[in-house]
Amino acid sequence: MTYADSFSLKGKVALVTGASYGIGFALASALAEAGATIAFNDINEDFLKKGLEAYKEAGIDAKGYICDVTDEPGVQKMIAEIEKDLGSVDILVNNAGIIKRVPMHEMDVKDFRQVIDIDLTAPFILAKAVIPGMIKRGGGKIINICSMMSELGRETVSAYAAAKGGLKMLTRNIASEYGSQNIQCNGIGPGYIETPQTAPLREPGHPFNSFILAKTPANRWGTTQDLKGPAVFLASSASDFVNGHVLYVDGGILAYIGKQP
Ligand code: NAP
Numbered sequence: 001m002t003y004a005d006s007f008s009l010k011g012k013v014a015l016v017t018g019a020s021y022g023i024g025f026a027l028a029s030a031l032a033e034a035g036a037t038i039a040f041n042d043i044n045e046d047f048l049k050k051g052l053e054a055y056k057e058a059g060i061d062a063k064g065y066i067c068d069v070t071d072e073p074g075v076q077k078m079i080a081e082i083e084k085d086l087g088s089v090d091i092l093v094n095n096a097g098i099i100k101r102v103p104m105h106e107m108d109v110k111d112f113r114q115v116i117d118i119d120l121t122a123p124f125i126l127a128k129a130v131i132p133g134m135i136k137r138g139g140g141k142i143i144n145i146c147s148m149m150s151e152l153g154r155e156t157v158s159a160y161a162a163a164k165g166g167l168k169m170l171t172r173n174i175a176s177e178y179g180s181q182n183i184q185c186n187g188i189g190p191g192y193i194e195t196p197q198t199a200p201l202r203e204p205g206h207p208f209n210s211f212i213l214a215k216t217p218a219n220r221w222g223t224t225q226d227l228k229g230p231a232v233f234l235a236s237s238a239s240d241f242v243n244g245h246v247l248y249v250d251g252g253i254l255a256y257i258g259k260q261p
């Protein structure tokens with residue numbers, strides 16, 4: 001196999017969670033461009049329909065499923081449906097996620113638990129659902145979408161940082177427990193990316209915008225396009241000896257003390 005062939009995903013089935021739009025849509029599109037057959041889910045029927053239209057417009061024959069990633073029986077049902085419709089899941093991208101920006105001492109424990117449930121427990125539920133099939137077929141790829149908050153804290157994101165820090169260690173543990181079954185589990189840690197989730201931080205005049213530009217050597221917000229190559233690499237046999245790694249796609253934020261004001 002040539003080095004270029006090792007990036008091909010032809011014949012593979014990929015499930016990307018929460019991929020009607022945003023980072024998930026970009027990741028799924030990249031995997032499709034590399035040859036994978038795409039399954040994705042959303043919790044909201046309207047968004048799922050809009051996502052299907054967007055995939056069709058991009059020339060991608062994706063299959064969409066309504067599923068709340070925190071609902072284990074629902075996830076198991078979705079995986080069974082995907083296996084019937086498309087075949088077993090070879091590549092799982094745990095992308096679905098939420099954030100709630102609230103000072104910790106004011107945060108309702110219900111909200112804290114919801115962030116942990118979606119951002120950390122759900123990747124466990126999805127991975128648990130696909131690993132048996134991957135073992136049967138001799139291997140697979142799991143990619144967990146981590147965050148700068150897998151490494152750093154900041155005001156108002158305690159639940160999210162706890163979840164994403166835990167997701168980094170879940171990634172390492174899946175790699176440790178299933179590496180011998182030829183399952184590679186890695187993370188992608190996006191920096192600050194232009195998506196609906198960060199839109200409140202990018203509103204005109206919001207101080208966070210200039211803050212992030214000063215903290216990013218690339219001096220720009222990331223775009224979902226920046227994440228496509230790393231996703232194909234970690235989903236393909238080009239990364240068969242990469243396991244338990246979080247690949248930060250952050251324009252250099254984690255390496256940089258920040259521009260002098
Ligand atoms: P987004 O625009 O808010 O999209 C999140 C997606 O997750 C939506 O499709 C949402 O569906 C889905 N989702 C949420 N809860 C769900 C549930 N219970 N079941 C099924 N789907 C659910 O977020 P994004 O910016 O694209 O981020 C995607 C991932 O990247 C997240 O894990 C996020 O933490 C991570 N991340 C983002 C950034 C960034 O700068 N944007 C940086 C680092 C990491 P609905 O629309 O129906 O709610």
Ligand code: GCO
Nearest residue numbers: 099147148149190191192198
């Ligand atoms: C925030 C942002 C970040 C990004 C991302 C950074 O409020 O700080 O939403 O958390 O979403 O996770 O990697």
